[in-house]
Amino acid sequence: MVAPMNQPDTRPEKPDDLAHEPASGSLSARARAAVAPQLPYLSGLNPEQRAAVEATEGPVLVLAGAGTGKTRVLTTRIAHLIATGRAQPHQILAVTFTNKAAREMRERVTSVIGPVAEGMQWLGTFHSIGTKILRRHAELVGLRSDFTILGTDDQLRLMKQVIEAEGIDEKRWPARQLASLIDGWKNRGLGPNQIPAGEAGAFASGRGGKLYTAYQDRLKTLNAVDFGDLLLECLRLWREHPDILEQYQNRFRYMLVDEYQDTNVAQYLWLRLLAQARKNLCCVGDDDQSIYGWRGAEVDNILRFEHDFSGAVVIRLERNYRSTAHILSAASVLISKNQSRLGKTLRTEDEPGEKVTITGAWDSEDEARLIGEEIEALHAKKHSLAEIAILVRISAQMREIEDRLVTLGVPYRVIGGPRFYERAEIRDALAYLRVVNQPADDLAFERIVNVPKRGLGDATIQVLHNHARAARVPLVEAARFIVETDELKPKPRSTLRDLLTSFGRWSKLSETMTQSEVAQTVLEESGYTDMWQKDKSADAAGRLENLKELVRSMEEFPDLQSFLEHVSLVMEANESDTTERVSLMTLHAAKGLEFDTVFLPGWEEGLFPNQRALDESGRAGLEEERRLAHVGLTRARRRAKIFFASNRRIHGLWNSTIPSRFVDDLPEADVEVVEAPANFSYGGTSRFDRMAPFSGSSYQTPGWQRAQAHRSTTDDGGYSARRSGDRRGPMMIEGELVAKSTGAASSFKAGGRVLHSKFGPGTIEAVDGNKLTVEFDKAGRKMVLDSFVDAMG
DNA sequence: TGGATCAGTCTTTTT
DNA sequence: GACTGATCCA
Numbered sequence: 001m002v003a004p005m006n007q008p009d010t011r012p013e014k015p016d017d018l019a020h021e022p023a024s025g026s027l028s029a030r031a032r033a034a035v036a037p038q039l040p041y042l043s044g045l046n047p048e049q050r051a052a053v054e055a056t057e058g059p060v061l062v063l064a065g066a067g068t069g070k071t072r073v074l075t076t077r078i079a080h081l082i083a084t085g086r087a088q089p090h091q092i093l094a095v096t097f098t099n100k101a102a103r104e105m106r107e108r109v110t111s112v113i114g115p116v117a118e119g120m121q122w123l124g125t126f127h128s129i130g131t132k133i134l135r136r137h138a139e140l141v142g143l144r145s146d147f148t149i150l151g152t153d154d155q156l157r158l159m160k161q162v163i164e165a166e167g168i169d170e171k172r173w174p175a176r177q178l179a180s181l182i183d184g185w186k187n188r189g190l191g192p193n194q195i196p197a198g199e200a201g202a203f204a205s206g207r208g209g210k211l212y213t214a215y216q217d218r219l220k221t222l223n224a225v226d227f228g229d230l231l232l233e234c235l236r237l238w239r240e241h242p243d244i245l246e247q248y249q250n251r252f253r254y255m256l257v258d259e260y261q262d263t264n265v266a267q268y269l270w271l272r273l274l275a276q277a278r279k280n281l282c283c284v285g286d287d288d289q290s291i292y293g294w295r296g297a298e299v300d301n302i303l304r305f306e307h308d309f310s311g312a313v314v315i316r317l318e319r320n321y322r323s324t325a326h327i328l329s330a331a332s333v334l335i336s337k338n339q340s341r342l343g344k345t346l347r348t349e350d351e352p353g354e355k356v357t358i359t360g361a362w363d364s365e366d367e368a369r370l371i372g373e374e375i376e377a378l379h380a381k382k383h384s385l386a387e388i389a390i391l392v393r394i395s396a397q398m399r400e401i402e403d404r405l406v407t408l409g410v411p412y413r414v415i416g417g418p419r420f421y422e423r424a425e426i427r428d429a430l431a432y433l434r435v436v437n438q439p440a441d442d443l444a445f446e447r448i449v450n451v452p453k454r455g456l457g458d459a460t461i462q463v464l465h466n467h468a469r470a471a472r473v474p475l476v477e478a479a480r481f482i483v484e485t486d487e488l489k490p491k492p493r494s495t496l497r498d499l500l501t502s503f504g505r506w507s508k509l510s511e512t513m514t515q516s517e518v519a520q521t522v523l524e525e526s527g528y529t530d531m532w533q534k535d536k537s538a539d540a541a542g543r544l545e546n547l548k549e550l551v552r553s554m555e556e557f558p559d560l561q562s563f564l565e566h567v568s569l570v571m572e573a574n575e576s577d578t579t580e581r582v583s584l585m586t587l588h589a590a591k592g593l594e595f596d597t598v599f600l601p602g603w604e605e606g607l608f609p610n611q612r613a614l615d616e617s618g619r620a621g622l623e624e625e626r627r628l629a630h631v632g633l634t635r636a637r638r639r640a641k642i643f644f645a646s647n648r649r650i651h652g653l654w655n656s657t658i659p660s661r662f663v664d665d666l667p668e669a670d671v672e673v674v675e676a677p678a679n680f681s682y683g684g685t686s687r688f689d690r691m692a693p694f695s696g697s698s699y700q701t702p703g704w705q706r707a708q709a710h711r712s713t714t715d716d717g718g719y720s721a722r723r724s725g726d727r728r729g730p731m732m733i734e735g736e737l738v739a740k741s742t743g744a745a746s747s748f749k750a751g752g753r754v755l756h757s758k759f760g761p762g763t764i765e766a767v768d769g770n771k772l773t774v775e776f777d778k779a780g781r782k783m784v785l786d787s788f789v790d791a792m793g
Numbered sequence: 794t795g796g797a798t799c800a801g802t803c804t805t806t807t808t
Numbered sequence: 809g810a811c812t813g814a815t816c817c818a
Contacts, residue, residue, distance in 0.1 A: 098807045127808045149808090171814085227808050262807085295806065394804050399809090416806080450794095457794050569808070588805050610804060628805085651803060652809040795818095802812080 039083055041076055041112050045069075052315045053077045055282075056086060056254065059275070059309035061302070062284040065346045066331070066634035067322030067594065074258060074284055075108040078120075081254050082113055089119035093252040093274065095126050097259050099569070101592070102128070105258070122252065126267050128569050130230035133237070133248070140241060141233045146561070148224045148434070149568040153427065154443045155179060155226050162214045166207060173204040182212050186228030187296030189235060189266040192216055222442060231266045238273050249277035260285030260305075264296040272308070281309065287342050288335050289631050291588055293617070293624050303342060320346045322594055324353025327640050330670040331633040337665050338623045346634075355672040356633070356640045358663060363647035363654075364397075364602075368404035371599050371643065375410055375582060378597060385411065387596035389583040391632050393608040397601065398584055405582065412582040416589035421567055425532065425543040429550055430567060432522050436506045437560050440474035449475075452531035454499070460492045476500070502526065515563055516554040523547060587628045590635050598636035601643040603629075603660035606650075629662045753792040761792060 042050055052062045052073045064070035078094060081087045096102045102124045109117040122129060131149065138145040150158070159175040159182075181203055185195055192213040200209030219225060225233065238245035255275055257263070260283035263271070275281040283305060290299045306312045320328055328348050335341070361367035375388060392398055398414065405412045420426060428451055434444035450456045467487075468478035482488060483497040502525060509518045523529045529547065532540045557563035583595070602608055609625035617624070633640050644659045748754065752764045754774060762776035 096807090100807090125808065130808095151808095152806095230808080259807095291805080292807085294804080396803085396809095419806095453795080455794070459794085586805060607804095612804060649809080796816105797818100798814105798816080800812105800814085803810095 039080070041079055041083075045072070045076065046319055048315055048317050048319070049073050049076075052282075052284075052317065053080050055313055055315065056081060056280070058279055059305075059312040060282040061260070061305040061309075061312055061314045062282065062317065063302075063314060063342060063344055064284055064286055064317040065320060065344050066286065066289065066631070067320045068317035068346070069319075069321060070258075070284055070286075070317065071105070071108065073317065074256060075105055075112060077256065077282065078105075078109050078117075079112040082116060087253045089116055090121050091251060091253040092120060092122065093129070093255040094120065094123040095129060095255075095257050095271075096123075097125060097262055099125055099128070101125075101258055125569075126270070127227060127230045130234050130270075131565075131569060133234055134225070134230065137237055137241075137244060140244075141237050142220050143225065143233075144223050146223070146438075148222070148438070148441060148564075149230070150219075150224050150226045150443070151422070151427070151568065152179075153422075154224075154447075157443060157446070158218055158222075159211075159215060162211055162218055163204075166204075166211060166214065168204045168207065168211075178203055178208070178211060178215075181208060182215060183228060184296060185212065186226075186232050187264040187266055189232065189269045191232060191236065223440075224443075228266070231270050235266065235269055235273070245273060246277070248274055253278060254280045255282065257281070257283045258285075261287050261290035261299060261302045262292050262297045263301050265298055265301075268298065268301045275309070279309070279311075286344075287340075288338070288344065288627055289591060291591065291624060291628050291631060293620065294613070299340065303340065314342075316344050318344050318346055320348045320350075322637055323348065323634060324350050324638055326352050326355045326670040327633060327636050327638075330356045330640070330666050331630050333667040333670070334633065334662060334665045335626065335630040338626055340620070340623055354639050355670055356642060356666065357672050357674045358603075358642045358644075358666075359674040360659065361643055361645045364400050364645045364649060365404075367601050367643050367645045368400045371401065371601060371641075372404045372408045372410065374599070374641065375405075376408060379410070383597065385580040385582045388599070389585065389590065389593070389595040389597070389635065390599040390601065391585060391587050391590045391635065393587060393602050393610060393628070395586060397607075401584060401601070405584075410582055411579055412584050415583055415585035420546070420549075423543070423546060425546055426550055428528065429519070429523060429547055430564070432526060432528065433519060433560060434564060435476070435503060436510070436518065436522060437564060439476045439503065439507070442468075442475045445475050448526075448528075449499070452527045454495050456492055456495060456499075460488060460496070463487055476503070510560055514555070515557065515560040516551045518560065519551050519554055523551075587632050591631055594635050594637055596637045597639040597641070598632065599641050599643065600629075600632050601645075602648075603642050603644045603663055604648065604657040605660055606655075606657060607648065608660050609662070626662060626665070629660075629665075748791065755792050 042053065045053060046069075049069055049072065052060070053076045056077075062070070062073060064073065074094075078092060081092060082089055094102075094105065096105060106117060106120065106123055109120070109123075124132075134141065134143070134147070135145045138147060156175050156179055159178050160170060163170050163173060163175055163178065185191075185199075190196075192209065195209050195212065200206070202208045203211060219229070238248070252274055255271065257271060262285070271281065271283075283302070285302050287299055287302045290297060290302070293299060306314060323331070325348055328346050328350075332346050359370060361370055371390060375385075378388065379385060390401055392401070395417075402412070402414070421430070428448055431444040431447040434441045435448070439445075446461065449461065464475050464478050464482060467473075467482055468475050471478060471481070473481075479496055479500055483493055483500065486493075488496065506518065506522050506525070509521060513521070529544065532543050532547070535543075554560075554563050557566065583593075605611075608629070609622055613621035613625050615621075642663065644657070644663065646657060647654055648657050649655070748764055748767055750764050750766055753761060754764060755761050762774040765775050
């Protein structure tokens with residue numbers, strides 16, 4: 001599997017090669033290029049990094065392991081292209097996956113070469129660049145240039161309508177399923193006419209393809225696209241109009257792609273079309289960090305790069321500047337168990353540092369308690385909370401950890417979670433603004449016509465729909481007609497008329513007001529703000545806060561139109577919070593981040609590797625899970641702490657669990673097994689813990705809200721216990737290898753009777769190292785660790 | 794129409 | 809256990 005190491009310097013830098021390139025072959029450009037080797041920004045790079053920066057011509061794949069200076073190479077490369085006169089800023093295409101990454105790249109390029117970098121109009125996400133291109137040629141793909149971009153929920157609503165229109169039972173064939181099917185096709189670059197024969201029948205007994213076509217038709221009617229279309233329609237545009245493709249091929253002299261391992265087929269095709277002419281495509285990525293396969297990312301894209309782009313140079317960055325040797329070695333050995341990889345060996349000159357710890361907890365509550373204690377101990381030693389992260393496999397794991405942190409009074413922040421613009425209140429507010437901006441926006445209108453409740457329910461909407469469909473007009477127009485007839489009962493009729501009048505008035509406001517004033521007015525006059533003010537639930541205050549934030553953030557934009565445009569693509573909550581907090585997030589959300597100390601709870605079979613990933617994708621699924629483990633470990637600079645629990649509640653039921661196979665993948669020399677103080681009689685949480693509410697941090701997190709909900713049932717309003725007594729400090733006793741089955745053979749034998757403190761008595765069916773399969777008399781068959789059962793006489 | 798209750802579901806989530 | 813969607817009843 002390990003490809004031979006390519007010599008980066010097989011391709012000597014020859015700026016003169018550019019002579020055949022029309023515009024950039026000017027004397028001045030070449031003169032500037034000639035001084036490149038002395039340019040100061042190159043001096044801090046190691047030889048591989050420098051090679052990656054200087055191999056400007058032809059296809060280049062930079063395999064950049066975790067912490068090897070990937071971003072630095074990318075930004076320096078851009079700076080180099082500009083500084084040496086090879087390209088003007090606007091002739092460089094630089095694509096990332098997230099807006100955050102794009103923003104950071106722009107900032108870093110600017111810091112190297114100054115404000116010239118502001119001229120990089122083609123630095124952005126695949127989707128934002130796709131949007132830009134489509135707006136220019138919208139009419140060629142059957143759209144108007146002011147098309148709207150649909151979010152996931154609008155998409156779903158539309159699909160529901162399409163399914164119903166086809167007379168298909170939406171319960172049997174849920175819209176979600178169709179959405180993921182169509183998404184999958186779009187990810188693979190397939191339009192409605194290009195679906196492989198065997199797959200068109202995948203939905204509603206053979207009507208999948210038909211529904212896809214119907215959905216696309218509805219989108220066109222609404223002058224709308226979904227995220228997938230932003231790429232797919234570009235592909236269609238370029239295929240049907242080679243002259244336009246040529247324009248872009250000529251424009252983009254150099255192309256750079258970040259996180260190449262995450263590209264899907266559509267993105268690959270998109271890049272390949274553009275790169276065909278000049279072939280100056282530089283992709284940076286790490287096959288070992290490909291964790292989005294389930295979302296359509298094709299690891300194959302990176303594995304086959306050399307094959308797809310002939311003459312490609314592959315440069316490996318293997319010098320890690322982030323983690324200590326033990327952590328790096330543990331991560332490297334773990335990932336080496338994967339078969340589908342190009343192969344890299346990360347190395348560091350850093351000290352060995354602390355070993356990776358593995359701690360077994362009794363149950364998930366206990367696990368959360370241990371983590372909490374370790375965090376407190378670190379904090380007491382002046383370790384910054386901002387440098388601590390807890391990375392979980394699934395969000396459901398967060399609950400117990402949050403509860404524990406709240407109890408202890410440890411400030412934390414949940415990263416990821418619902419995006420700002422995905423929150424219901426934000427989407428509602430935006431829907432109002434969309435209708436104000438564009439009354440024909442049916443999906444937006446439908447969303448808010450009865451929010452807040454106005455008595456315009458399903459029955460009324462149905463009437464509007466019928467008329468709209470019959471007359472082929474937008475809903476708003478249908479409504480205008482209907483209120484003049486007596487089709488509706490008097491009450492809904494006058495309510496609807498009032499609403500239409502309001503929208504008419506609001507649309508005119510933008511002539512005299514700024515868009516944030518308009519928004520403010522609309523939200524107040526519509527009764528929307530009122531609705532949340534009257535809401536007594538715990539999160540209403542947070543929602544109002546979010547609405548304020550929305551209105552505030554609008555001020556930066558020239559008009560409503562451009563704000564809405566921005567919002568459909570970007571919109572992240574801008575956290576202006578300086579309090580030091582522990583970060584809690586999923587492993588997926590952690591990619592690209594780093595922390596001094598990383599806690600990795602839940603390393604149990606079934607949870608991590610996730611059973612569903614295994615069931616659905618087999619070995620590929622397992623390998624992706626292992627890459628996720630690798631990502632988790634490599635987030636840590638100085639301390640990585642793995643945990644597993646022997647009992648975990650899954651869907652509300654307690655299950656006995658066994659340690660993850662990834663624990664056994666780790667090299668013994670780099671890990672240390674920590675014996676958890678296994679005092680089960682405490683049962684995890686004491687009454688005192690439960691009674692301690694907490695105030696002052698993270699009031700928007702679910703944990704806080706749960707604490708609030710809890711507080712109303714307790715009686716000690718506001719008193720915050722820092723800690724419920726040090727009955728069990730974090731005892732770091734070096735013990736035998738509880739977690740590994742490589743240790744001494746278990747003293748248990750099949751057929752023997754054992755007693756488990758949670759499951760009661762049972763009979764051993766099989767022994768595998770220290771893992772026992774036990775048929776419990778009451779609880780059924782479970783896998784348990786031998787250290788958690790006692791032999792019965 | 795809207796609240797209340799019940800059954801069924803349950804990874805990961807840029808754009 | 810907690811959330812969603814559907815169905816029932818006032």
